[in-house]
Amino acid sequence: MKRNLASQLRLKSLLTMVGSRKRSNIKRPTWIIVLLSLVIIFLIGAYVYPPRSSGLCYFFYSRGCSGNSGNANVFSRELTDEETASQVVVREILKTPPLHSKNPKIAFLFLTPGSLPFEKLWHKFFQGHEDRFSVYVHASRGKPAHASPYFVGRDIRSEKVVWGKISMVDAEKRLLANALRDPNNEHFVLLSDSCVPVHNFEYVYNYLMFTNVSFIDCFVDPGPHGTGRYSEHMLPEVEKRDFRKGSQWFSMKRQHALIVMADSLYYTKFKLYCRPNMDGRNCYADEHYFPTFFRMIDPNGVANYSVTHVDWSEGKWHPRSYRAQDITYELLKNITSVDESIHVTSDGKKTVMLTPCIWNGMKRPCYLFARKFYPETLDKLMHLFSNYTTF
Ligand SMILES: *[C@@H]1O[C@H](CO)[C@@H](O)[C@H](O)[C@H]1NC(C)=O
Numbered sequence: 001m002k003r004n005l006a007s008q009l010r011l012k013s014l015l016t017m018v019g020s021r022k023r024s025n026i027k028r029p030t031w032i033i034v035l036l037s038l039v040i041i042f043l044i045g046a047y048v049y050p051p052r053s054s055g056l057c058y059f060f061y062s063r064g065c066s067g068n069s070g071n072a073n074v075f076s077r078e079l080t081d082e083e084t085a086s087q088v089v090v091r092e093i094l095k096t097p098p099l100h101s102k103n104p105k106i107a108f109l110f111l112t113p114g115s116l117p118f119e120k121l122w123h124k125f126f127q128g129h130e131d132r133f134s135v136y137v138h139a140s141r142g143k144p145a146h147a148s149p150y151f152v153g154r155d156i157r158s159e160k161v162v163w164g165k166i167s168m169v170d171a172e173k174r175l176l177a178n179a180l181r182d183p184n185n186e187h188f189v190l191l192s193d194s195c196v197p198v199h200n201f202e203y204v205y206n207y208l209m210f211t212n213v214s215f216i217d218c219f220v221d222p223g224p225h226g227t228g229r230y231s232e233h234m235l236p237e238v239e240k241r242d243f244r245k246g247s248q249w250f251s252m253k254r255q256h257a258l259i260v261m262a263d264s265l266y267y268t269k270f271k272l273y274c275r276p277n278m279d280g281r282n283c284y285a286d287e288h289y290f291p292t293f294f295r296m297i298d299p300n301g302v303a304n305y306s307v308t309h310v311d312w313s314e315g316k317w318h319p320r321s322y323r324a325q326d327i328t329y330e331l332l333k334n335i336t337s338v339d340e341s342i343h344v345t346s347d348g349k350k351t352v353m354l355t356p357c358i359w360n361g362m363k364r365p366c367y368l369f370a371r372k373f374y375p376e377t378l379d380k381l382m383h384l385f386s387n388y389t390t391f
């Protein structure tokens with residue numbers, strides 16, 4: 001037995017030796033061949049696709065090269081120190097596969113001035129799913145009175161929020177930061193006091209958890225309420241052609257929430273140069289910072305639509321707000337059946353863009369939540385809730 005084992009071991013080491021000798025014999029010529037082929041491929045590539053600005057750009061910065069040719073020279077510019085640092089951090093976070101918790105939760109982030117008129121409805125929505133969600137409330141004007149135990153003790157430290165100012169983004173970041181402290185939170189949804197759920201919990205949970213994108217609204221509006229708000233003070237880091245618009249009501253996967261925590265470069269650009277009365281124009285950071293930032297750092301990681309429905313079809317300054325008499329089974333069915341997101345440009349053409357809502361490669365209904373509802377709609381919504389959320 002013993003001898004047998006010893007001879008086996010000897011045989012094994014002999015094989016290893018043969019193997020390694022073989023490998024070292026092969027090593028040199030293989031490397032030379034590989035190197036030569038790479039050089040040849042590079043030369044052919046350079047010949048077939050003559051570089052417009054910098055040849056390296058084809059290999060290292062494909063997004064830049066497919067952009068407007070007028071801007072091609074921009075990509076030969078050197079990155080600033082902050083940009084280099086930012087790219088390194090963002091790429092590292094994006095390529096680190098997310099650690100999945102055994103008990104994954106969705107964090108519901110409520111951004112509200114005070115008490116939440118729909119707590120009773122949310123209570124109904126959450127009931128029975130206690131280990132799969134967590135609630136955070138940022139009440140900017142005073143401590144809210146809570147009607148549901150799911151909301152009691154869930155207020156975070158808050159600060160005043162001024163509509164259209166950076167304090168709005170700060171409050172969103174504050175909610176994200178607090179929710180990130182719980183490692184079980186894997187997806188983060190921002191909601192307002194006038195927001196209601198239009199599907200049951202199970203549906204919402206699966207929709208958000210079983211996808212690898214964030215639902216961040218993002219589109220190009222060439223008009224005065226879109227690109228017209230861009231300021232060249234944002235150069236060189238934020239170019240006009242990257243400037244995007246979108247609703248502030250996002251949902252975000254954990255990786256993206258972490259990236260938001262890590263970003264100070266782009267945040268500062270928007271804080272300083274996208275604000276009311278900037279160069280005589282009004283820019284609202286909450287409508288541009290996330291759409292532009294994610295468009296730049298992870299364009300394929302965002303769905304480009306918000307999962308919160310809102311009706312702008314009246315074409316006024318504020319979206320349609322639903323009164324008690326508007327609340328019908330048909331209205332809610334209508335909202336849940338929409339499967340194309342709608343964007344209208346603010347220029348003279350008022351171009352309407354319909355984009356299918358694609359969820360993991362399939363066309364799906366777009367909306368999980370809706371706004372804006374007056375508090376008076378609560379009773380009717382409570383009454384209809386189990387009906388419109390079953391299918
Ligand atoms: C998300 O998953 C789909 C397939 O399920 C894949 O095609 C896509 O590349 C993924 N996107 C990201 C950003 O990982």
Ligand SMILES: *[C@@H]1O[C@H](CO)[C@@H](O)[C@H](O)[C@H]1NC(C)=O
Nearest residue numbers: 295299300301302303304358
């Ligand atoms: C979102 O839009 C960007 C272009 O801005 C595009 O590259 C990306 O594929 C879009 N995302 C999805 C999920 O379609």
Ligand SMILES: *[C@@H]1O[C@H](CO)[C@@H](O)[C@H](O)[C@H]1NC(C)=O
Nearest residue numbers: 326328330331332333334335
């Ligand atoms: C529902 O949608 C249909 C078709 O778009 C429309 O005719 C109807 O007025 C809508 N009903 C409500 C209550 O919004």
Ligand SMILES: *[C@@H]1O[C@H](CO)[C@@H](O)[C@H](O)[C@H]1NC(C)=O
Nearest residue numbers: 328329383384385386387388
């Ligand atoms: C709920 O739906 C059923 C069948 O669709 C209908 O008969 C019932 O009246 C609805 N209830 C309410 C409260 O609308």
